[in-house]
Amino acid sequence: MLVPDDTIAAISTPIGEGGIGIVRASGPHAIAIAEKIFFSPAGIRLAAVASHTLHYGFIVDGNQRIDEVLVAVMRAPRTYTREDIVEINCHSGIVPLRWILNLLLQYGARLAEPGEFTKRAFLNGRINLNQVKAVLDVVKAKTELGLETAISHLTGRFSALIASVKDELSRLLAQIEVEIDFPDADIEPGSQQELLDSLISLHNRIEEMIARGKEGKILRQGLAIVILGKTNVGKSTLFNALLQEERAIVTPIPGTTRDTLEETIAIDGIPFRLIDTAGLRCSDDVVEQAGIERTKRAKEIADLILFVIDRSLPITADDQHLAADLTGKRVILLQNKSDLPAATNNIELDGKWEKVYAISAQNGTGLTALKKGIIDLCFSGAIPERSGILLLNTWEEDLLRHAARAISRAIEGLQTGYSIDMISEEIRTAYLASTQLQGIDATEELLDRIFADFCIGK
Numbered sequence: 332m333l334v335p336d337d338t339i340a341a342i343s344t345p346i347g348e349g350g351i352g353i354v355r356a357s358g359p360h361a362i363a364i365a366e367k368i369f370f371s372p373a374g375i376r377l378a379a380v381a382s383h384t385l386h387y388g389f390i391v392d393g394n395q396r397i398d399e400v401l402v403a404v405m406r407a408p409r410t411y412t413r414e415d416i417v418e419i420n421c422h423s424g425i426v427p428l429r430w431i432l433n434l435l436l437q438y439g440a441r442l443a444e445p446g447e448f449t450k451r452a453f454l455n456g457r458i459n460l461n462q463v464k465a466v467l468d469v470v471k472a473k474t475e476l477g478l479e480t481a482i483s484h485l486t487g488r489f490s491a492l493i494a495s496v497k498d499e500l501s502r503l504l505a506q507i508e509v510e511i512d513f514p515d516a517d518i519e520p521g522s523q524q525e526l527l528d529s530l531i532s533l534h535n536r537i538e539e540m541i542a543r544g545k546e547g548k549i550l551r552q553g554l555a556i557v558i559l560g561k562t563n564v565g566k567s568t569l570f571n572a573l574l575q576e577e578r579a580i581v582t583p584i585p586g587t588t589r590d591t592l593e594e595t596i597a598i599d600g601i602p603f604r605l606i607d608t609a610g611l612r613c614s615d616d617v618v619e620q621a622g623i624e625r626t627k628r629a630k631e632i633a634d635l636i637l638f639v640i641d642r643s644l645p646i647t648a649d650d651q652h653l654a655a656d657l658t659g660k661r662v663i664l665l666q667n668k669s670d671l672p673a674a675t676n677n678i679e680l681d682g683k684w685e686k687v688y689a690i691s692a693q694n695g696t697g698l699t700a701l702k703k704g705i706i707d708l709c710f711s712g713a714i715p716e717r718s719g720i721l722l723l724n725t726w727e728e729d730l731l732r733h734a735a736r737a738i739s740r741a742i743e744g745l746q747t748g749y750s751i752d753m754i755s756e757e758i759r760t761a762y763l764a765s766t767q768l769q770g771i772d773a774t775e776e777l778l779d780r781i782f783a784d785f786c787i788g789k
């Protein structure tokens with residue numbers, strides 16, 4: 332893989348957020364290019380300054396001053412990309428940022444592709460693939476807990492786990508090699524048992540990592556919670572209350588919501604996709620019917636359904652139809668409008684409910700209990716220990732499974748008396764998977780897949 336020799340530049344901060352924006356350039360000509368557009372009242376020349384220093388001045392386009400800036404100069408190799416880096420800290424408006432970027436491009440830099448700074452850090456050997464992925468997750472992390480986990484990944488916790496698995500596998504391989512090379516020295520029953528125990532414990536460790544990775548997936552993408560119920564029961568009111576903003580339109584008129592609405596909410600730092608739907612009822616209205624079709628689709632993708640009924644009115648046939656339609660789904664039954672007197676002589680609504688809460692979406696009663704119930708359900712009673720969560724990509728999960736399967740086969744082989752060659756082959760397969768997980772064997776295609784997810788400037 333070729334290490335690039337051109338200089339790249341990009342806006343590295345979100346536009347408009349905060350008062351400061353950063354335009355970053357990396358590559359052999361970064362400092363020389365920045366020099367051409369930097370004016371220092373003190374007569375400082377960037378080419379002459381010490382590494383890792385900050386300089387006050389102006390970005391100029393010919394005679395025109397574009398912005399008042401602080402320029403950071405960092406020389407290779409002690410930088411993010413291990414190349415020379417210049418970071419221009421300017422005002423975060425779109426106009427100065429774009430202008431400064433264009434000037435850098437005009438003087439010889441090339442616009443960075445998404446993730447290219449991090450790609451260079453990787454190509455130049457500063458970070459490993461797991462850390463690359465963690466940067467990606469930091470960039471994308473939607474919630475605090477997701478971010479925390481991404482950061483711990485970045486500090487190499489996943490790498491450390493993998494390294495210990497790999498070391499153990501190589502120890503076992505070495506042990507087996509001895510037995511293959513000296514077939515006459517009968518394998519002692521004791522050492523066989525020890526090998527079996529080690530393999531079983533390794534297998535459990537890998538399965539544990541896969542399980543932790545599943546929880547990580549929840550953190551990254553968010554489970555889908557879908558609010559369902561017949562018209563006018565207060566679904567949109569609940570949606571807004573959980574979002575803590577007036578996102579959906581609420582009116583006393585049945586059939587207000589005509590389409591599904593989706594937002595991300597965080598409960599205890601865990602992201603969920605919250606989806607409000609059109610109330611279900613028989614309708615001749617074409618628009619409403621289209622909305623109802625979408626509601627049905629939302630129901631299909633739901634990881635959890637909040638089924639809302641209006642507690643102040645008698646249960647109707649619509650409620651019952653809906654309830655019957657929810658079998659096989661995880662459903663929380665919400666008896667809404669608990670601030671109003673409950674309808675008397677109400678029949679029991681048949682269905683299998685994970686939990687039942689009386690709430691008032693309008694004044695917020697019962698919502699804290701509901702949120703806690705959601706969390707409990709999603710993590711089967713316990714929020715995963717913060718320190719234990721892993722963020723795994725599909726390819727990482729695949730490799731872990733590949734390793735786990737090979738180890739299972741080795742275990743089976745040992746138990747049923749297969750040849751030691753076959754067992755050693757399986758352990759070797761698992762060992763190879765663990766080296767791939769460490770990023771030693773990253774193929775170009777894999778890299779492209781990972782970097783394709785980045786945004787510009789990272």
Ligand SMILES: Nc1nc2c(ncn2[C@@H]2O[C@H](COP(=O)(O)OP(=O)(O)OP(=O)(O)O)[C@@H](O)[C@H]2O)c(=O)[nH]1
Nearest residue numbers: 562563564565566567568586587588610691692693
């Ligand atoms: N008293 C009381 N009224 C509520 C409560 N929740 C919602 N409402 C009222 O019920 C009416 C319908 O609320 P929406 O949130 O629009 O109901 P919806 O289920 O989204 O209705 P559609 O979109 O038409 O299916 C509105 O007048 C709300 O103010 C509640 O907890 N208590």
Ligand SMILES: [Mg+2]
Nearest residue numbers: 566567587588
């Ligand atoms: Mg609605």
